[in-house]
Amino acid sequence: MSVSVPSTTSIRRAPGSEPLLASGDLAPAGHFINGAFQPGSGPARQVIDPCTGETIASVADGTVEEVDAAVAAALAAKDAWGRLVPKERSEILHRIADRLAENAELLARLESANCGKPSMVSEDDVAGTIDTFRFMAGALRATTSMAAGEYAQDHLSLILREPLGVVGVVTPWNYPLLMAAWKIAPILAAGNTLVLKPSEQTPLTTLKFAELVADILPAGVFNVVAGAGSVVGSRLSEHPNVDMIALTGSVRSGRAVARGAAESLKRVHLELGGKAPVVVFADAELAAAAESLRAAGYWNSGQECGAGCRVLVHESVASAFTDLLVKEVGTLVVGEPGAGSDVEIGPLTSKEHFERVLGYLERAQAQGIRAALGGGAIEGPGYFVAPTVLVDVPDGAECSREEIFGPVVTVETFSDEAEAIARANDVPFGLAASVWTNDARRSHSVASKLDFGTVWVNSHLVLANEVPWGGFKGSGYGRDLSVYALDDYSRTKHVMHHQSR
Structure with missing residues (x-):
């Protein structure tokens, strides 16, 4: 490129003797399916340090078959997870938040190493991730709905909020951990199971998250398949057993996901670009x-x-x-x-x-x-x-x-x-x-x-x-954060009882 800046602008470099990551910091490089890591069958993709252009790790590219296995695990787990009462799901989300807080320094270093983020940004991301789980743990116990009542003579109407089932999630490379939390927390809080595809460029903190919560969540409730959007994301979008697809990403990615979801008429949640x-x-x-x-x-x-x-x-x-x-x-x-x-x-x-x-x-x-x-x-x-x-x-x-x-x-x-x-x-x-x-x-x-x-x-x-985040026009639809996210990831059922005697 011909554009340049004055030579006085410089980059402060880290001391070479102090590596950001230590041995054992990385999660296993495979996919997380049905409560355990599995080695990928696809080719390995290099994860690059943006500060140097050098390789940090290799992570397998997911295949259609691996997506199908993850969806099958989520499908098998959905009924038991959805039947938990709010108090039980809330306690699990609080345990996840506690586990993340115990590993906050490690997660921040991983996020910085993979994304090149300054420590102040990564630490803020981790703090926001923890708070997201704590908020949703409380919010799921205080959902509100239309009051039960007799709106037709001799008939009592009840409004129920139910889980959707299996949700496919695609997260971006700019906030890999935080944007994953913005999806995972309300999806689990609402009683759904999920399969998540992290960005192929920045998968490290998502895989570490899976490792950290493996003993907290029942097998199959949360699954991760790494890889390309054209394979993993496309299969999630079109999969007949996925009830909703939620994406944070580019407008181009949003269009692709919406097209894939159209055939099965599954619900779509899109948080796209901005200006x-x-x-x-x-x-x-x-x-x-x-x-x-x-x-x-x-x-x-x-x-x-x-x-x-x-x-x-x-x-x-x-x-x-x-x-x-x-x-x-x-x-x-x-x-x-x-x-x-x-x-x-x-x-x-x-x-x-x-x-x-x-x-x-x-x-x-x-x-x-x-x-x-x-x-x-x-x-x-x-x-x-x-x-x-x-x-x-x-x-x-x-x-x-x-x-x-x-x-x-x-x-x-x-x-x-x-x-x-x-x-x-x-x-x-x-x-x-x-x-x-x-x-x-x-x-x-x-x-x-x-x-x-x-x-x-x-x-x-x-x-x-506590307040919603989402856009209009080309920025997509659906809301992250707040109780509005719980509404997005659940469905409304009207049950009417004929009660005349």
């Missing part, structure tokens, strides 16, 4: 907005579907805001996960994605869009891209409409509120957005007109297990 606009009005606290975007735009190296990656700022304060943003982003520490607890930006997760992000930057440069900071790869081993702020971005530019999914924030200007709303909505995604203003009426009005599943006011990328 979150950050709408900054002239009366906003500009310094606070810039400081927030230092994290919200670049957390996990921008490999975050809700990242605040597209700034729309009022033309009267655009110059001042851009100066503040560049100053904030310029202080980010880039490095390997073992190079210190203050490292904030790691590499992109794969060579393929690294080249994809650089392609966006190269094309932006060719279109006359200027990098006020960064703008390319950082010299040296690994897949590091400098934290970048792109300015002079015209309306409709590729870099402001498509999901780059890297440490890149674009800055555009607008003239009035109506233009800001129209431009913010003029993207194919609808996952998240934020509004920055000190005008309370404006904040309510604008938030109601933004076509996104989550809208923050004077903050960005703040999540909690």
Whole structure:
């Protein structure tokens, strides 16, 4: 690629004498089916350290036959698991959370080694994973439904919430452990069994999770088949004994899963991409907005579907805001996960994605869009891209409409509120957005007109297990987190009793 950054931008490297992983940290490299690891029959796939490009481990690619075996195990286990009363399932989820907490440091190191994440990001992921299981353990005991009552004369109606059965799950490479938890916890809480396919690029923490909980969950309730989406994901989507398919991933993957599920008319849950606009009005606290975007735009190296990656700022304060943003982003520490607890930006997760992000930057440069900071790869081993702020971005530019999914924030200007709303909505995604203003009426009005599943006011990328996460339009449908996830992974049955005498 021709894009580059100044030679003063550097990567802090970890001391060579302190390896991130020790002998025995990795789980067995096979698939986890019916409560035990089984060696894969398919070819081995190399798992790569994105900091160096070197191989960490080899994990077998799953086959259709292995998916079928995992689905058969989940099918055999579903009735007994679904019949457990909420208290029993809750206690098991609490035991899982306890086991994860006991192994939090190990899981964080595995996540950092596989994904290149700074320790602060991996530790946050593990903490969020633990809290997800604890929340769902409580929420499953307090589900609510329509009140029983006589809605037709002499007939008593009862509304039941039932498990769906077997759920197929496909998780992404950017948050392999946390996104797995966002699916596993509510699926189990609702009384379902599942077969999960982790990303072939980042399977290590999912396999370790399976090893850690093997003695807690009954055999067959939770299964993992690693491998390619074109094989494992496709088979899960089309399998006649899978009742629902849930995916967090790209729009392309979402379309493929939905097509595969169409033949059997199974339910589909999709959490797909995003291109979150950050709408900054002239009366906003500009310094606070810039400081927030230092994290919200670049957390996990921008490999975050809700990242605040597209700034729309009022033309009267655009110059001042851009100066503040560049100053904030310029202080980010880039490095390997073992190079210190203050490292904030790691590499992109794969060579393929690294080249994809650089392609966006190269094309932006060719279109006359200027990098006020960064703008390319950082010299040296690994897949590091400098934290970048792109300015002079015209309306409709590729870099402001498509999901780059890297440490890149674009800055555009607008003239009035109506233009800001129209431009913010003029993207194919609808996952998240934020509004920055000190005008309370404006904040309510604008938030109601933004076509996104989550809208923050004077903050960005703040999540909690108690509130739902999911999008509109090309960002998919279904909700993760909160009691809404329990609704997604269960079905409603109406039982009506004729009671006249």
